[in-house]
Amino acid sequence: MLKPNGNYGNLKDSYLFFGISKKVAAYQAEHPDMPVYRLGIGDVSRPLCDVVIKTLHEAVNDQADGATFRGYTPECGIPEFRKAVAGYYARRNVTLDPDEVFVSSGASDELGDILDLFDASSPALVTQPAYPAYVDASIIAGRKVNFLNAGPDNDFLPLPGEDTEADLIYLCSPNNPTGAVYNREQLQQWVDFANRRGAVILFDAAYEAFIEGDYPHSIFEIPSARTCAIEICSLSKTAGFTGTRLGYTVIPKELERDGMNLNAMWIRNRTTKTNGISYILQKAGIAVFTDEGLEQLQENIMVYKENARVIMKALDAAGIRYWGGKNAPYIWMACPDGMKSWDFFDLLLNKVQVIGTPGEGFGSCGEGFFRLSSFGDPEATKIAAERIRKIVTADK
Amino acid sequence: MLKPNGNYGNLKDSYLFFGISKKVAAYQAEHPDMPVYRLGIGDVSRPLCDVVIKTLHEAVNDQADGATFRGYTPECGIPEFRKAVAGYYARRNVTLDPDEVFVSSGASDELGDILDLFDASSPALVTQPAYPAYVDASIIAGRKVNFLNAGPDNDFLPLPGEDTEADLIYLCSPNNPTGAVYNREQLQQWVDFANRRGAVILFDAAYEAFIEGDYPHSIFEIPSARTCAIEICSLSKTAGFTGTRLGYTVIPKELERDGMNLNAMWIRNRTTKTNGISYILQKAGIAVFTDEGLEQLQENIMVYKENARVIMKALDAAGIRYWGGKNAPYIWMACPDGMKSWDFFDLLLNKVQVIGTPGEGFGSCGEGFFRLSSFGDPEATKIAAERIRKIVTADK
Numbered sequence: 001m002l003k004p005n006g007n008y009g010n011l012k013d014s015y016l017f018f019g020i021s022k023k024v025a026a027y028q029a030e031h032p033d034m035p036v037y038r039l040g041i042g043d044v045s046r047p048l049c050d051v052v053i054k055t056l057h058e059a060v061n062d063q064a065d066g067a068t069f070r071g072y073t074p075e076c077g078i079p080e081f082r083k084a085v086a087g088y089y090a091r092r093n094v095t096l097d098p099d100e101v102f103v104s105s106g107a108s109d110e111l112g113d114i115l116d117l118f119d120a121s122s123p124a125l126v127t128q129p130a131y132p133a134y135v136d137a138s139i140i141a142g143r144k145v146n147f148l149n150a151g152p153d154n155d156f157l158p159l160p161g162e163d164t165e166a167d168l169i170y171l172c173s174p175n176n177p178t179g180a181v182y183n184r185e186q187l188q189q190w191v192d193f194a195n196r197r198g199a200v201i202l203f204d205a206a207y208e209a210f211i212e213g214d215y216p217h218s219i220f221e222i223p224s225a226r227t228c229a230i231e232i233c234s235l236s237k238t239a240g241f242t243g244t245r246l247g248y249t250v251i252p253k254e255l256e257r258d259g260m261n262l263n264a265m266w267i268r269n270r271t272t273k274t275n276g277i278s279y280i281l282q283k284a285g286i287a288v289f290t291d292e293g294l295e296q297l298q299e300n301i302m303v304y305k306e307n308a309r310v311i312m313k314a315l316d317a318a319g320i321r322y323w324g325g326k327n328a329p330y331i332w333m334a335c336p337d338g339m340k341s342w343d344f345f346d347l348l349l350n351k352v353q354v355i356g357t358p359g360e361g362f363g364s365c366g367e368g369f370f371r372l373s374s375f376g377d378p379e380a381t382k383i384a385a386e387r388i389r390k391i392v393t394a395d396k
Numbered sequence: 397m398l399k400p401n402g403n404y405g406n407l408k409d410s411y412l413f414f415g416i417s418k419k420v421a422a423y424q425a426e427h428p429d430m431p432v433y434r435l436g437i438g439d440v441s442r443p444l445c446d447v448v449i450k451t452l453h454e455a456v457n458d459q460a461d462g463a464t465f466r467g468y469t470p471e472c473g474i475p476e477f478r479k480a481v482a483g484y485y486a487r488r489n490v491t492l493d494p495d496e497v498f499v500s501s502g503a504s505d506e507l508g509d510i511l512d513l514f515d516a517s518s519p520a521l522v523t524q525p526a527y528p529a530y531v532d533a534s535i536i537a538g539r540k541v542n543f544l545n546a547g548p549d550n551d552f553l554p555l556p557g558e559d560t561e562a563d564l565i566y567l568c569s570p571n572n573p574t575g576a577v578y579n580r581e582q583l584q585q586w587v588d589f590a591n592r593r594g595a596v597i598l599f600d601a602a603y604e605a606f607i608e609g610d611y612p613h614s615i616f617e618i619p620s621a622r623t624c625a626i627e628i629c630s631l632s633k634t635a636g637f638t639g640t641r642l643g644y645t646v647i648p649k650e651l652e653r654d655g656m657n658l659n660a661m662w663i664r665n666r667t668t669k670t671n672g673i674s675y676i677l678q679k680a681g682i683a684v685f686t687d688e689g690l691e692q693l694q695e696n697i698m699v700y701k702e703n704a705r706v707i708m709k710a711l712d713a714a715g716i717r718y719w720g721g722k723n724a725p726y727i728w729m730a731c732p733d734g735m736k737s738w739d740f741f742d743l744l745l746n747k748v749q750v751i752g753t754p755g756e757g758f759g760s761c762g763e764g765f766f767r768l769s770s771f772g773d774p775e776a777t778k779i780a781a782e783r784i785r786k787i788v789t790a791d792k
Contacts, residue, residue: 001594002563003515004656008664018667043467053460056676060452063444063640066773071439071638105501105670112669113509116536119399136668140512167398198397236671243466243675244459260400268404271414272532273508274501275632278677279639280452377462 007142016132016361017041020345027349037384039311039372040355042176042329044240046303048284049296052239055287059280073276076267077103077248081282084289085248094220096250102266103277103285104247107206107234112137113273114202114230114249117265118168125166127158129177129362129369131204134170143168149365156180156323156332160193169194171219172204174211177362177371178332179324181215187222194228198257201229209238209301211327218250226252230262237329237375239288239297246281304329307381308374314385318392331372332359336392344370352387403538412528412757413437416741423745433780435707435768436751438572438725440636442699444680445692448635451683455676469672472663473499473644477678480685481644490616492646498662499673499681500643503602503630508533509669510598510626510645513661514564521562523554525573525758525765527600530566539564545761552576552719552728556589565590567615568600570607573758573767574728575720577611583618590624594653597625605634605697607723614646622648626658633725633771635684635693642673642681700725703777704770710781714788727768728755732788740766748783 020040028036048056062068076082082098089096104110111133123144126134138145146165150156156178160166171190173182182190194201203219211217219229234247255262287293308325315322315333325331335344341358348354359369376384416436424432444452458464472478478494485492500506507529519540522530534541542561546552552574556562567586569578578586590597599615607613615625630643651658683689704721711718711729721727731740737754744750755765772780 056456064449069443108671245674275504278641
């Protein structure tokens with residue numbers, strides 16, 4: 001008999017966002033006329049910028065005409081797209097060969113697929129609280145997961161110790177869910193640790209476009225990262241592509257383990273397991289990285305940053321401690337009066353119709369914290385922030 | 397140290413189509429002014445049909461406006477897309493719950509991803525000649541691959557025997573590369589065998605739209621298939637989406653192994669390892685399955701079918717034996733005079749600038765055969781067919 005993958009049995013019952021959407025759906029079924037205010041899932045709300053829309057229409061027109069029609073695209077990415085991403089990195093003085101850039105359907109897809117490069121016997125290290133898919137994708141692959149806890153003590157920026165057990169290291173900076181950002185010295189510690197141990201860092205840079213201060217946007221701004229890191233990025237938050245879908249992955253040509261070259265392995269993987277990413281979407285991605293595109297997408301990012309300021313102001317007024325919100329689209333707040341995070345979720349949903357994300361969903365050390373997202377509609381965010389302020393203050 | 401996935405070391409050197417594209421690029425670099433005629437890779441050449449183009453533009457416009465903007469879509473598919481696919485199956489009297497339909501980026505992506513459902517200890521069975529990714533994706537996963545050889549003796553339609561070792565069975569009908577199509581009785585033999593053994597059939601139905609006669613388009617037209625089969629399909633060949641990318645997968649709710657429900661496992665997999673498929677592309681997929689869409693895409697399929705007739709006529713004139721071409725876009729010809737398939741490839745490329753696909757690339761039992769595709773431009777196909785006829789005749 002065919003044996004199913006028994007690792008699914010080791011997964012916890014329900015995926016965080018799936019669980020939230022069920023609770024919200026149940027609430028809405030019972031209160032069909034009650035508006036809800038979403039500061040929950042990290043989904044964007046602003047439309048795509050003009051140059052991207054224009055390019056999408058042009059690419060669709062290409063598909064309407066035999067003279068310009070495009071069939072299969074190269075599995076690792078259209079050369080112009082790979083060059084455009086390399087050009088984006090060059091703006092920060094990171095030199096990439098376009099052959100080190102791989103197109104993807106998005107960071108979440110890639111974070112699962114990339115595990116194909118590694119033997120399941122090598123344990124993963126996840127700094128918690130963390131995006132739940134890091135853990136779940138590793139469990140599905142049968143990989144042991146070790147945890148390094150983040151908390152107020154280390155400002156949610158844990159660093160490796162000499163005894164840290166880690167072969168495959170997940171780092172996310174700016175962090176989802178905490179909004180914390182590693183500085184250069186801290187990332188250098190991780191890079192040195194990984195090189196010393198022969199570990200590989202999976203660096204999730206999905207939120208880099210929100211950095212304001214002098215923090216690294218890319219792990220490849222750190223010396224020696226080319227021998228120990230893979231960077232996974234997405235246009236979801238940079239350019240509002242959550243529903244459009246496009247991402248990219250950087251695997252340096254120097255990255256080898258046990259005599260095997262990970263860049264060459266990924267070429268082999270992609271040419272075997274995909275037939276490329278949509279021509280239409282890659283054209284839109286190229287438009288994102290033009291001067292015009294990068295300028296236009298700043299308008300949306302500025303709206304989200306203003307949302308973050310509105311939320312932070314409300315939390316300040318309520319005397320609530322929080323992290324993030326400055327170089328990241330997420331605000332990570334302490335639940336009031338030591339409440340548990342799912343209790344606070346229920347309180348906000350049922351009493352003031354605000355949807356946030358319980359910190360416990362990002363790992364046990366997220367218990368007692370709560371994630372608010374700045375991706376909502378500005379008016380809804382103002383209402384939600386005021387409602388949170390009021391209920392937290394009343395609760396005191 | 398992080399251990400890389402050593403299974404990559406068990407892969408053969410080069411992927412078939414990658415190898416061909418390198419040979420063609422080298423030829424073109426040496427002969428920049430010489431036109432080449434592509435009957436090679438199964439890539440379509442006709443533009444998308446009008447209703448799909450119209451819908452793509454509309455979906456792009458939705459992304460330009462805050463009132464209609466769509467962020468993340470449901471991981472398993474937009475409900476309307478899942479319903480549209482179920483409606484397509486209903487036309488052939490196959491009843492599916494839309495929850496049994498999963499959207500995908502395309503069949504090749506899904507054929508790799510779906511392996512996540514199974515323990516690597518269960519061996520695969522591949523009927524050869526076969527699409528090389530079946531074998532390579534299994535090897536990357538560390539799965540043993542058994543082969544069942546197809547050939548002129550069984551009209552390239554092998555059937556299981558009582559001693560066939562098979563837990564995960566790849567079937568492709570209409571077949572790539574041979575163009576052979578299983579009839580109902582033959583597929584019933586496979587279904588009965590799989591149910592008896594507890595095996596699971598991965599049924600690749602990517603070419604179903606080319607069936608003319610009374611052959612099953614779907615494994616689910618066969619009684620009892622719901623307890624032993626997963627169907628993987630794509631709009632690449634049905635609607636010309638090779639460069640646009642969209643597909644779907646059917647996993648019946650009855651499909652269980654070892655007490656684990658594969659439909660539920662796939663929901664868990666998708667909600668963990670993806671964030672859904674592009675809204676724009678799913679809207680286009682919905683348009684494909686409307687009456688208007690299905691009627692319009694027939695125009696392109698008729699062009700390809702005429703190409704197939706042109707090629708078959710040339711082979712008839714040259715006295716060459718071949719299979720397929722009637723219910724499939726591929727024609728599988730015997731190489732003339734017992735030539736080896738890569739030698740015949742080189743002969744066609746260098747002497748008459750026609751690109752085909754060497755049968756040996758689909759497995760050792762494909763040696764001595766050659767795949768011609770009907771997806772090319774009609775004029776180019778006429779020229780190529782005539783050139784093949786001439787060189788094969790001159791060669792005699």
